[in-house]
Amino acid sequence: MSVGATAGTQVSDEIDALVRQDGGRLLSRLIAHLRDFQLAEDSLQDALESALAHWSRNGPPRAPSAWIMRTAQRKAIDRIRRAANFRSKSAELAALIALDNAAPEEPDDDFIADERLKLIFTCCHPALDRRTSVALTLRSVCGLKTEEIARAFVVGADAMAQRLVRARHKIAKAGIPYATPGPEDWPMRMEAVLEVVYLIFNEGYAASSDQAPRADLRDEAIRLCRILASLSAGEPEVEGLLALMLLHHARSAARIDAAGEMASLEDQDRALWDRALIDEGERRLRDALRRGRPGAYQLQAAVAALHAHAPSFADTDWREIALIYDALITVRPNPVFELNRIVALSYADSPRAAFGRLAAIAAPLEGYQPYHAVRADILARLGEVEHAEQAYDDAIRLSGTAAERNFLALRRGRLRPSPQPPARQARSRST
Amino acid sequence: MRYMALIYSVPGSSPEYGSPEFGPFMAAYQAANERFARDGVLVAGDALEASSTATTVTVRDGRTETLDGPFAESKEQLGGYYIFECANLDEAIRYAAMIPTAASGAVEVRPIRNLSARP
Numbered sequence A: 001m002s003v004g005a006t007a008g009t010q011v012s013d014e015i016d017a018l019v020r021q022d023g024g025r026l027l028s029r030l031i032a033h034l035r036d037f038q039l040a041e042d043s044l045q046d047a048l049e050s051a052l053a054h055w056s057r058n059g060p061p062r063a064p065s066a067w068i069m070r071t072a073q074r075k076a077i078d079r080i081r082r083a084a085n086f087r088s089k090s091a092e093l094a095a096l097i098a099l100d101n102a103a104p105e106e107p108d109d110d111f112i113a114d115e116r117l118k119l120i121f122t123c124c125h126p127a128l129d130r131r132t133s134v135a136l137t138l139r140s141v142c143g144l145k146t147e148e149i150a151r152a153f154v155v156g157a158d159a160m161a162q163r164l165v166r167a168r169h170k171i172a173k174a175g176i177p178y179a180t181p182g183p184e185d186w187p188m189r190m191e192a193v194l195e196v197v198y199l200i201f202n203e204g205y206a207a208s209s210d211q212a213p214r215a216d217l218r219d220e221a222i223r224l225c226r227i228l229a230s231l232s233a234g235e236p237e238v239e240g241l242l243a244l245m246l247l248h249h250a251r252s253a254a255r256i257d258a259a260g261e262m263a264s265l266e267d268q269d270r271a272l273w274d275r276a277l278i279d280e281g282e283r284r285l286r287d288a289l290r291r292g293r294p295g296a297y298q299l300q301a302a303v304a305a306l307h308a309h310a311p312s313f314a315d316t317d318w319r320e321i322a323l324i325y326d327a328l329i330t331v332r333p334n335p336v337f338e339l340n341r342i343v344a345l346s347y348a349d350s351p352r353a354a355f356g357r358l359a360a361i362a363a364p365l366e367g368y369q370p371y372h373a374v375r376a377d378i379l380a381r382l383g384e385v386e387h388a389e390q391a392y393d394d395a396i397r398l399s400g401t402a403a404e405r406n407f408l409a410l411r412r413g414r415l416r417p418s419p420q421p422p423a424r425q426a427r428s429r430s431t
Numbered sequence B: 001m002r003y004m005a006l007i008y009s010v011p012g013s014s015p016e017y018g019s020p021e022f023g024p025f026m027a028a029y030q031a032a033n034e035r036f037a038r039d040g041v042l043v044a045g046d047a048l049e050a051s052s053t054a055t056t057v058t059v060r061d062g063r064t065e066t067l068d069g070p071f072a073e074s075k076e077q078l079g080g081y082y083i084f085e086c087a088n089l090d091e092a093i094r095y096a097a098m099i100p101t102a103a104s105g106a107v108e109v110r111p112i113r114n115l116s117a118r119p
Helices: A005-034 A037-058 A064-082 A086-101 A109-123 A130-140 A146-152 A157-173 A186-203 A215-231 A236-249 A275-290 A296-309 A318-331 A335-348 A351-365 A369-381 A385-398 A402-413 A423-427 B022-038 B089-096
Strands: B002-009 B042-047 B055-060 B063-068 B077-085 B106-111
Touching: A005 A037, A005 A064, A005 A086, A005 A109, A005 A130, A037 A064, A037 A157, A064 A086, A109 A130, A109 A186, A109 A215, A130 A146, A130 A157, A130 A186, A146 A157, A186 A215, A186 A236, A215 A236, A236 A275, A236 A296, A275 A296, A296 A318, A318 A335, A335 A351, A335 A369, A351 A369, A369 A385, A369 A402, A385 A402, B002 B089, B022 B042, B077 B089, B089 B106
Parallel strands: none
Antiparallel strands: B002 B077, B002 B106, B042 B077, B055 B063
16 A cells, blocks of 8 residues: 555544534434434444545545445445344345435435434433433534543543443334424423533533533534524524523633633633624524523523623623523522522622522532532621631532632632732733 | 333322222223223233232242242332333333323333344
8 A cells, every 4th residue: 555644644634524514414314214323323434434445545535425425325235234134124225225226316405404303302312311312412413433522521432432332222222213203292302402412511611520621512512502503493492502602602711811710700801702602692592582482591591691791790780680590490490590599689689688598599509519609709798707718618628620629719718818919919911 | 112111109109999099090090091092002001919919039050939029129119010012212101101100100111122023
């Protein structure tokens, strides 16, 4: 072979890019033809390996996606033929061969959209564990490599590969349908899909590990939600979630300060917020709200939009934010929303009144770090330094990441005036 | 596809015979059974006697041994089952949710292995 390593690497990069761009579309079309999740996945892998060999030799074909699709279909035929019990599949085999012999024809956009939506609903079926759905969606819809997903979730590649195989096995054996749900199941199923998308996004903030925030997962969640929004036109909660993620993502650059420490909303340099993302988020939110079917994601996006608009932390419309949390709690009762409502009220009314409200949610949030951090902050504003320190200690004890612990320790340190100028002084930027 | 719906509940949580709740409880099962039959999904279904009447059988080295009661002590116990013939898991879940005990206990839905088809 006269192929240099550079050419091989270049082809390999091209194939990776193609999978990221078209992987979900290719896989959903294969599943549509093969009616077998694992066979589709295996055949696609075969085709990609074949592409690496052929393209390194002869250069990529004119229509790479179509090439992969056709090769994967032939690989599937090979796999079925090789299987010992292929007689029971002879009808399917005949259909596949007929398909292969037919003139290559690009399916229309509606067909592709429908098949992709089926793929997303299958990966996010409520009969699958949520974590499994997250991994399967990243693999099958977003086209991430198994090793990439394993890295993102801090597990071994083998363990992740096994989890994915188990998931496809369950889809086949338990009879999870490859279909978009009917109208009666649609709301519940869409909720499960959005939950998975939001889990991917939040995983991007690395809340439970010491890794740096994984921006790629946030981008992935936003990309996925854009696809979902284009596939399911007029779903206000899909637009709401997209708006929520865009508005949060807009603050990314300000979340870590010049000293490399986590910056709270209060301390963030608002000039670093991404105005383009904020504008898009607000536009998506307006589109969603216009449909007159508010939901939990739209309301959370509305809170994020109020923050995005506020010139400063002090000049935030806390009264309005508290009202939105009231609405949220009606739609989806949740002690964490109660906690956020209390934070808003601590600025809209008084810290004293807010503190009184904390007792009601103490029991369910006892093991929840932000509850203790909020409690510490309110106590500090009431001048109860000792109690605030204890509350910070509780929060630090419950924190899962070093960045968060540092952040809480810094805030705790600021409770008592020190002879040295505190860390706040050192925060002026060099840019 | 065939699915087995295994009905689990905490012993004593279902209404006793003679209590005022017993009638409506049985009527709910009656209605569910009629619906299953009408929709053509019902293959079989039975209630089991209390787990205190169970005998666990094991064969080790050719010797049959018996144990009084269920093998594993758990809070929720198997109290009955249905076998449904459904197109897919979504349909099976829909029918499993109609089993009255699903509202107080839990129903486990398991596909029945079809050994005559491909493995």
